[in-house]
Amino acid sequence: MQLVIDTSTDTASLALVQDNRVLAELTWRCEQNHTTQLLTKLAHLLNQTKLNLQSTSGIIVARGPGSFNGLRVGISTAKGLAFSLGIPMVGISSLEAEAYQHAETSLPICPIFNAGRGEIATAIYQKKHNEWRQLVTEHITTVETLCSQITTKTIFCGEITPLIATQL
Structure with missing residues (x-):
């Protein structure tokens, strides 16, 4: 165990x-x-x-x-x-563990944790052809910057506060 x-x-x-x-x-x-x-x-x-x-x-x-x-x-x-x-x-990785809960979708998965001072910790993962991959490495950024970089339908998960949710 x-x-x-x-x-x-x-x-x-x-x-x-x-x-x-x-x-x-x-x-x-x-x-x-x-x-x-x-x-x-x-x-x-x-x-x-x-x-x-x-x-x-x-x-x-x-x-x-x-x-x-x-x-x-x-x-x-x-x-x-x-x-x-x-x-x-x-x-x-806390981010990878959060994302893996949604691994059965074919969409990219973007876990978000509040990093304080208006920033977030994030990464992007995806399971494709039965292979789990990290598409974007873990990093600190702002929601605004993250949203400007995501151009496809994506699943967001994690510690999404009401303030973060309004920005997504």
Whole structure:
């Protein structure tokens, strides 16, 4: 079983996965309270499923882009658990994980996370001919600049605030 941790945005998630099947997951709006909520939520998830960390064979953690505090808490927790349990840990792109949920469409997928100061973190992915590809690398930009560069029908997903939504 693998433990999945995503604290890259104000909405955090934990999941327990085995053989590509989600055994249990917990998603909550934590704002900037990752430090005080992550381990409590993990204990709750394990208690609800009657599973324990000792049966974990690996940890998957979102490595960003995202909230500095959220990433610090998630990655530190993952590293500490991996070290104490003697199991491997792997980091995945938060943007790619967000986009992959829409992989079965034939359209380009553009995940967006709020980067603050009027900027966004984004990239573009697409699954074509059964191959998942990154079309545009992860970068920081503005919604206005992003929209001027997209010329085809595209799926937008991610942390789209009302302000960002009005600009898309």
